[in-house]
Amino acid sequence: MRGAMIYAPGDIRFETLDDPEILNPTDAIIRTAVTCVCGSDLWPYRGLEQADEPHPMGHEYVGFVEEVGSEVTSVKQGQFVIGSFATSDNTCANCLNGFQSSCLHREFMTTCQADRIRIPNAQGTLVATEHVPGKELWPSLLAVSDVMGTGWWAADAAEVKPGSTAVVVGDGAVGLCAVIAAREMGAERIIAMSRHASRQKLAREFGATDIVAERGEEGVERIRELTGGIGADSVLECVGTNEAMQQALHSARPGGNVGFVGVPHDVGVDGQELFFSHVGLRGGPAPVRRYLPDLVGRVLTGAIEPGRVFDLTLPLDEVAEGYRAMDERRAIKTLLKP
Amino acid sequence: MRGAMIYAPGDIRFETLDDPEILNPTDAIIRTAVTCVCGSDLWPYRGLEQADEPHPMGHEYVGFVEEVGSEVTSVKQGQFVIGSFATSDNTCANCLNGFQSSCLHREFMTTCQADRIRIPNAQGTLVATEHVPGKELWPSLLAVSDVMGTGWWAADAAEVKPGSTAVVVGDGAVGLCAVIAAREMGAERIIAMSRHASRQKLAREFGATDIVAERGEEGVERIRELTGGIGADSVLECVGTNEAMQQALHSARPGGNVGFVGVPHDVGVDGQELFFSHVGLRGGPAPVRRYLPDLVGRVLTGAIEPGRVFDLTLPLDEVAEGYRAMDERRAIKTLLKP
Numbered sequence: 039m040r041g042a043m044i045y046a047p048g049d050i051r052f053e054t055l056d057d058p059e060i061l062n063p064t065d066a067i068i069r070t071a072v073t074c075v076c077g078s079d080l081w082p083y084r085g086l087e088q089a090d091e092p093h094p095m096g097h098e099y100v101g102f103v104e105e106v107g108s109e110v111t112s113v114k115q116g117q118f119v120i121g122s123f124a125t126s127d128n129t130c131a132n133c134l135n136g137f138q139s140s141c142l143h144r145e146f147m148t149t150c151q152a153d154r155i156r157i158p159n160a161q162g163t164l165v166a167t168e169h170v171p172g173k174e175l176w177p178s179l180l181a182v183s184d185v186m187g188t189g190w191w192a193a194d195a196a197e198v199k200p201g202s203t204a205v206v207v208g209d210g211a212v213g214l215c216a217v218i219a220a221r222e223m224g225a226e227r228i229i230a231m232s233r234h235a236s237r238q239k240l241a242r243e244f245g246a247t248d249i250v251a252e253r254g255e256e257g258v259e260r261i262r263e264l265t266g267g268i269g270a271d272s273v274l275e276c277v278g279t280n281e282a283m284q285q286a287l288h289s290a291r292p293g294g295n296v297g298f299v300g301v302p303h304d305v306g307v308d309g310q311e312l313f314f315s316h317v318g319l320r321g322g323p324a325p326v327r328r329y330l331p332d333l334v335g336r337v338l339t340g341a342i343e344p345g346r347v348f349d350l351t352l353p354l355d356e357v358a359e360g361y362r363a364m365d366e367r368r369a370i371k372t373l374l375k376p
Numbered sequence: 377m378r379g380a381m382i383y384a385p386g387d388i389r390f391e392t393l394d395d396p397e398i399l400n401p402t403d404a405i406i407r408t409a410v411t412c413v414c415g416s417d418l419w420p421y422r423g424l425e426q427a428d429e430p431h432p433m434g435h436e437y438v439g440f441v442e443e444v445g446s447e448v449t450s451v452k453q454g455q456f457v458i459g460s461f462a463t464s465d466n467t468c469a470n471c472l473n474g475f476q477s478s479c480l481h482r483e484f485m486t487t488c489q490a491d492r493i494r495i496p497n498a499q500g501t502l503v504a505t506e507h508v509p510g511k512e513l514w515p516s517l518l519a520v521s522d523v524m525g526t527g528w529w530a531a532d533a534a535e536v537k538p539g540s541t542a543v544v545v546g547d548g549a550v551g552l553c554a555v556i557a558a559r560e561m562g563a564e565r566i567i568a569m570s571r572h573a574s575r576q577k578l579a580r581e582f583g584a585t586d587i588v589a590e591r592g593e594e595g596v597e598r599i600r601e602l603t604g605g606i607g608a609d610s611v612l613e614c615v616g617t618n619e620a621m622q623q624a625l626h627s628a629r630p631g632g633n634v635g636f637v638g639v640p641h642d643v644g645v646d647g648q649e650l651f652f653s654h655v656g657l658r659g660g661p662a663p664v665r666r667y668l669p670d671l672v673g674r675v676l677t678g679a680i681e682p683g684r685v686f687d688l689t690l691p692l693d694e695v696a697e698g699y700r701a702m703d704e705r706r707a708i709k710t711l712l713k714p
Binding site: 131132135136137139140142195266267268280283291292293298301302303304305306307308309310312313314315316317318319320321322323 | 469470473474475477478480533604605606618621629630631636639640641642643644645646647648650651652653654655656657658659660661
């Protein structure tokens with residue numbers, strides 16, 4: 039098979055690798071339909087996360103089942119399947135509580151920018167569609183496996199309710215999907231924090247009612263002006279920096295909620311400040327598996343089109359250019375076709 | 377009038393002071409029925425909170441209305457009233473959202489260890505009983521104005537649900553009231569963290585099903601053993617130290633909730649750790665006013681007896697001894713009678 043490897047910051051290579059094999063009876067092997075580059079892939083690409091040796095990349099995928107282990111009965115050869123960046127058995131206590139991304143047998147996917155992928159915990163992780171969906175739906179189904187699932191989780195963790203006001207911090211693919219989620223959950227007012235014209239446009243098309251270009255405490259001040267001086271009911275933090283987290287915390291009203299889904303890098307929360315803010319805080323890797331059946335359904339019926347976050351499509355073997363385009367902000371998100 | 381003043385750590389004096397007066401048309405003056413010493417009063421008493429000059433003490437009270445300002449119509453002279461340590465107009469946006477302790481006109485009470493008290497925002501703060509309750513109920517009604525209201529908020533913020541498992545960190549008066557709250561909200565298993573025999577006993581009488589004496593990571597380990605290895609659904613942090621907060625965060629299961637109500641002193645939360653824990657976190661000064669009608673009702677019908685946390689009763693003029701007894705852990709909480 040062929041797939042992407044990272045050798046050093048900025049050094050992505052597309053190489054011939056060993057074919058994946060069934061290692062455990064709970065595994066499946068899929069042939070990739072489409073895959074992509076994630077905003078979080080840029081952390082190691084930019085040298086902000088250390089790696090000791092070359093390793094494969096990618097954790098988003100949809101594909102066709104090629105082979106299943108002896109304990110996998112929920113999907114079968116030839117089916118089109120959607121999974122999650124975090125695998126789960128969907129039977130442990132944490133899965134049953136709805137937090138499949140904290141599954142006791144969780145394995146994070148790390149080899150998906152490739153034409154073949156081994157899926158651990160396949161029984162609990164993969165969801166098959168009834169029929170093979172049209173190719174025009176593949177990008178949106180791919181988005182569900184991570185960015186759309188993560189945007190949904192941001193809105194869920196921030197407890198977006200019908201009629202409420204939601205602020206989305208971050209205009210990357212996750213932030214844009216979070217706008218979709220807030221709209222689907224009935225937020226009346228959705229304020230997207232963005233300073234890029236093309237992203238502002240997409241945010242509006244996804245349901246944002248207001249755009250705020252200011253950042254940091256200036257951005258917080260604008261949110262207060264827009265919310266009668268008290269702040270927003272829900273704030274969806276989709277970046278992962280400390281600046282974004284503080285901005286999110288300060289933008290929520292007393293009793294409001296912050297859902298944070300950007301993997302935190304050097305983020306600290308002051309206990310006394312959080313206390314007197316009355317803000318509720320919850321985050322983590324999205325329990326995509328919990329949302330999969332619902333979100334796949336919304337894509338298949340055309341209710342949501344998260345695949346529109348892909349504004350660059352490349353052949354899989356040009357994956358390195360996909361990283362470059364996102365790093366240089368020439369693209370929001372790169373779709374890769376094997 | 378006469379009331380308590382703090383001059384320096386460990387130096388509480390009971391003195392003759394100026395009588396309180398109606399300063400604003402929204403004020404009321406009450407004659408204190410009973411008042412008490414709070415665990416949080418021990419922070420300045422122990423020199424852990426700085427004060428530049430002598431000031432009055434006390435923020436818990438029930439009493440009889442003596443005088444009301446021209447804009448106060450909800451209570452009248454002679455009525456028995458219960459309030460909150462945080463006053464609120466009960467009409468602003470934060471109050472209407474149920475976070476009266478973040479009222480835009482909030483004033484914290486600070487002069488209640490006295491025989492007369494001025495209550496700002498009286499209209500929105502005070503709740504009168506239909507009749508003057510029997511004296512045997514005064515301690516429990518007094519508890520509602522702070523520790524019982526705060527324990528209730530801890531359980532509410534930690535989202536205690538029927539059939540769930542709740543852990544209470546802290547065996548002071550608030551922690552013990554949090555046990556009552558968890559029981560009233562239907563928790564099936566209530567684990568009280570306590571190493572003091574008398575407090576363990578009261579916790580059990582209030583509804584604790586298990587006692588864990590270990591602290592810190594050892595305590596966390598015990599909670600994991602008692603919860604099938606994953607942690608508790610809800611953890612009620614009723615201390616305010618960083619050790620207690622970390623213990624609380626580590627005791628909750630993925631997707632569980634920590635409600636923190638001890639005023640944080642040097643508490644920090646690591647963003648990445650919170651992220652991967654999937655734990656929800658909410659705290660703050662308790663919105664007692666939201667709960668007052670319900671909690672007063674539970675006291676009057678005998679459903680709850682939070683006044684049992686008072687294990688020392690002194691005349692108000694012996695307030696200094698009341699502090700000493702709590703500081704030396706000879707008493708859980710001191711009731712003061714004018």
